[in-house]
Amino acid sequence: MNKRGKIGFYIFLIIFVFLVMFPFIWVFLTSIKPVNEIFSSFKWFTSNPSLSSYEAALTNRPLLRYMLNSFVVSILTTLLALVFASFTAYAVTRLPIKGKGLILGIVLAASMFPQIAIISPMFNLVTGLGLRNSYLGLIIPYITISLPLAIWILSTFFQKIPYELEESAKLDGASPFQTFRKIIFPLATPGIFTTGILVFIAAWNEYLFALTINSEDSWRTVPVGISMYQSEFSVPWGDISAATVIVTIPIVILVLIFQRRIVSGLTSGSVKE
Amino acid sequence: MKLSKYLLPILLLIGLAFVLIACSDSSSEDETADQNGSGSGDEEEVTIVYARGVDTTPATEALIKAFEEKHPNINVKEQEMPADTGQSHDQYVTAFSSQSTEIDVFNADVIWPAEFAQANYALELDRFIEKDGINMEDYFPGTVQAGKFDGKQWAMPQYTDAGILYYRTDIVDEPPKTWDDLIEQANNLKGEKGTEFGYLMQAAQYEGLITNAIEFIASYGGEVVNENNEVVVDSPETVKALEKMKEVVGSDFVPQNILNFQEIETENAWIEGKSVFARNWPYLMSSSNDEERSAISGNVEMTTMPEGDAGSASALGGWMTMINRYSEHPEAAWEFVKFISGPEGQKISAVEGGRAPTIEALYDDPEIQQLNSLFGNPDFREVLQTAVPRPVTPIYPEISDIMQIEISKVLTGDQNPQQAATNMQTKMEAAMNE
Amino acid sequence: MKRKKRSFQLNEKQLGYAMVLPSLILVFVVVLWPVAQSFWNSLFDYRLNDPNRSELMLSANIDLERYVDNHFYINSQLEDLASSVEGEAAATITDIKEKINGYHQELVEDEETKQKVEKVDELIMNYQPVTDSDLKYQKIDNGFADEYRDALMSYQDKLTGLASSVSDETVSENINQSADLLGATGETILKSNFIGLKNYGKYLQDTRMWKSLWNTTFFTVVTVALELVLGVCIALLINRAFKGRGLIRASVLIPWAIPTAVAAMMWGFLYDGQSGIVAHYLASLNLIPGESWLLSTSNGGMFSIILADVWKTTPYMALLILAGLQTIPSSLYEASGVDGANKWQQFWKITLPLLKSSILVALLFRTLDAFRVFDLIYVLTGGGPANATESISVYAYKTLFAQQNFGEGSVLSVIVFLCVALISFIYVKLIGSDLFAGRTK
Secondary structure (H helix, E strand, O other): OOHHHHHHHHHHHHHHHHHHHHHHHHHHHHHOOOHHHOOOOOOOOOOOOOOHHHHHHHHHOOHHHHHHHHHHHHHHHHHHHHHHHHHHHHHHHHOOOOOHHHHHHHHHHOOOOOHHHHHHHHHHHHHHOOOOOOOHHHHHHHHHHHHHHHHHHHHHHHHHOOHHHHHHHHHOOOOHHHHHHHHHHHHOHHHHHHHHHHHHHHHHHOOHHHHHHOOOHHHOOHHHHHHOOOEOOEOOHHHHHHHHHHHHHHHHHHHHHHHHHHOOHHHHOOOOO | OOHHHHHHHHHHHHHHHHHHHHHHHHHHHHHHHHHHOOOOOOOOOEEEEEEEEOOOOOHHHHHHHHHHHHOOOEEEEEEEEOOOHHHHHHHHHHHHHOOOOOOOEEEEEOOOHHHHHHOOOEOOOHHHHHHOOOOHHHEOHHHHHHOEEOOEEOOEEEEEEEOEEEEEOOOOOOOOOEHHHHHHHHHHHOOHHHOOEEEEOOOOOOHHHHHHHHHHHHHOOOOOEOOOOOEOOOOHHHHHHHHHHHHHHHOOOOOOOHHHOOHHHHHHHHHOOOEEEEEEOOHHHHHHOOOOOOOOOOOEEEEOOOEEOOEEOOEEEEEEEEEEOOOOOHHHHHHHHHHHHOHHHHHHHHHHHOOEOOEHHHHHOHHHHHHOOOOOOHHHHHHHHHOEOOOOOOOHHHHHHHHHHHHHHHHOOOOOHHHHHHHHHHHHHHHHHO | OHHHHHHHHHHHHHHHHHHHHHHHHHHHHHHHHHHHHHHHHOOEOOEOOOOOOOOOOOOOEEEHHHHHHHHHHHHHHHHHHHHHOOHHHHHHHHHHHHHHHHHHHHHHOOHHHHHHHHHHHHHHHOOOOOOOHHHHEEEOOHHHHHHHHHHHHHHHHHHHHHHHHOOOHHHHHHHHHHHHHHHHHHHOEEOOOEOOOHHHHHHHOOHHHHHHHHHHHHHHHHHHHHHHHHHHHHHHHHOOOOOOHHHHHHHHHHHHHOOHHHHHHHHHHHHOOOOOHHHHHHHHOOOOOOOOHHHHOHHHHHHHHHHHHHHHHHHHHHHHHHHHHOOOOHHHHHHHHHOOOOHHHHHHHHHHHHHHHHHHHHHHHHHHHHHOOOHHHHHHOOOOOOOOOOOHHHHHHHHHHHOOEHHHHHHHHHHHHHHHHHHHHHHHHHHHHHHOOOOOO
């Protein structure tokens, strides 16, 4: 690429990212405006920026506690869902079991029903297990909701790994489980990380189950917690903007760390033919 | 074998999960132990759970503190629900329909008692009221009526709301008497002192649209459901009222996006000084005079809603307190309900949270009169005295849904008022008879 | 050697089933069981806010809590009445009383019923609610139920007739009160509320259902198409090697990391006709007719939710496609580069065909999610203005939770399920051959 093309490319990139980020940038700018300026003008920058919204966001409600809850729930959901899903995907794509189509179909059927319709039975189930106001009460439904997507994505990945690799491992005397762990799993790293990020953010974003199942403030997750800033007739936009910024930053850092994993693996591995 | 090696991380994970269950379990066990450890006896310590929408004022905390001081054997735990009335309704439905005992006392919007009573979610309070000799006539009649269904009292009034007309004292000389006055003044005065609009109201498709519509309908003498539980919405009065409502919404003195206006939008535009008149609940008075946020502090006064052919009408809002039918501590729950709906509790709500009491005598209390310019205003008392409840029926959510859709269609111009009245009549009758 | 291989095969199979099992158990218990319940609910006239229909009843039932409570007063009230009137009227009342007692005896002839009645009676005497629904409802014979119920209703009519013929006002009022009591007792004998497919018939003729189905379909087609195109572009872009791509990848993902409930609130703020910056800019660029167009008109409402959804979920699509890109060996590009193919040709000849299964899986899940859209619409527009943005999930939610009509709400959920199942079926047909190609044995 020549130099000019490069500059053009970066200019395009900046405009593109700006457009994508605009709502978030605006939320950030709102969060540092004094309360009486939020609605009154379309001015981008306030002349007297203040951090009072941040202070309010952190003191009015236990935002850090919500973040801790969300992290614990989302991370455990991600890890467990990845374990279950990769097992299933491996069995379905590589092992000689019957009814593969049926298994994938049943799993898919789980994400065909509107979630709002399973809230009541789910509430009863979680109450019956005594898991209201706990992490596990959210983790179990979240894993289940994310399984269909995880299983299907991982299946497409596992399916693309050449069978010859597995055969040769088998000839070397590896057990199927070893093949899974030593050959398939590492080769599918981009798929695993992509799925992981998808599951993590889905769990991070979920609202209705979290609202219904964990009714105590100390067990609430971020989306429910942020909606609790509202009072009956008013929405404190300053606080909500600040809270949104605070909770988004760690996610961005996480993605920054893990994004490299999405685009390595297969291309750099031994699959090259 | 080697398998165990691979399983180690998984086992660790599962172990971690169990630790978490154990943690969460033990904490909830402690609480249930607390709750179950006591029967209904008076001397034993009891913990009750009081659920209510998020309270951003210190009122709830103060109420609980004052109550626990008076009743050392009863502990009250607050459980916050979403502030949005629709969302909290749905949360209560989920909990109560599975006969959950978690919540003992809860705040109910004035439109819920009949529905919750019919659905067997609430405990009737007549026995308690009689036992403790509470005089329901101390309360504003509309608020008591809202808690009554099938001849029984299911809810105690806690605080009240009613639609009122706000106007700018620096622009308006004589507040409008009738809707036509309002239209004329809004038209003429729009633009003065930097205002952009003449009038603000709530016309989005949501529950608030019903309160605005009820005010129009009642001020023209119309009714939705009469005292015999018959649908009577298709009347010339309703049609006339809807025509007036459409005239206001379609005029150029309201914001162009009035169809998206809820209380929040109204408040934002109003406190920035963008309008001459606004219809809203009493809370707007204190935000109008909040110097930090408001540009019109000190220039706001209230009056009764404009009159139609049949006088002025304000829609009744506010919150009631009810007891979960499956509460394990009904006696303790009642003590709490009695306290927060009694004069002492209502005074705390008024002082700490600025909420309008439902006990008329409290408005004679000089301490309460001083709180804000509303509570001392005889007009305001009159509004509360005559506020019109929305239809009291166990299928209110359906009635509301029908009205929201049909009236919204009038305001967007998809149908005329007569069609709306006819449609509402048929659909409501069908819903009632189903 | 042969034997050894066989046992290896068996192990492999067992392992396969063992590996599938945990997922299947979770899916069955947590999702499919509730789904089955919803199907079952949809066959009943099942409303939580109506005590006569708040249970699923395949045959007639009696609500013992209310029945026992009412029955307690019947005897004494009717006796008082009989003594307060004279002659024929008194005889009628006594007759009614005896007949009711007869029915009651017949009811408690059943040992199970009798025990339950006693237990319920005890609870009521202590002012305790009957919380156990097994105790509260007792199955009774359909014929007997009809007979008893009809009898009570006819006695109610008889007493009302009697009341109007009595001249003494207090007596007449008392008779009316007893008549109401008999009517209310009749109401506690519940007919079966199993109605089969009637609910479905109702919704097939419901214009609101069709409108919301259309809204949902329109929303799904437009958003998924836009997200696909944008997603492929973004994936290709962030798959390139350039300085700072990590930052770009992270920032492109931001919209998706903001919880939907919060994002919807945020868009409401940006779209606001008075102070919304997006509304302001779009209007000043003349892209929309005016600031207020977005949330207060039908088309504007639809546009608003589509824009917000595309903004929020395109990263999801991009991420899935980006992952798919990783499975394409770079040697293929190198080879075609040698053959002199340009980038455009490479895209059509190599990238797209090899991305097919990734794209189809991404499309499948995006379509499923878009068709069930709820949070975004519920928070941003609530279905308005004038129901122009109501999706079928929002309609189902309102029916289920606001109106507590679990029978009809379940029907709507099942309709969503059927539509989604149909869509998935088509996708799976397209993917299927691809996903298991080359490895079936």
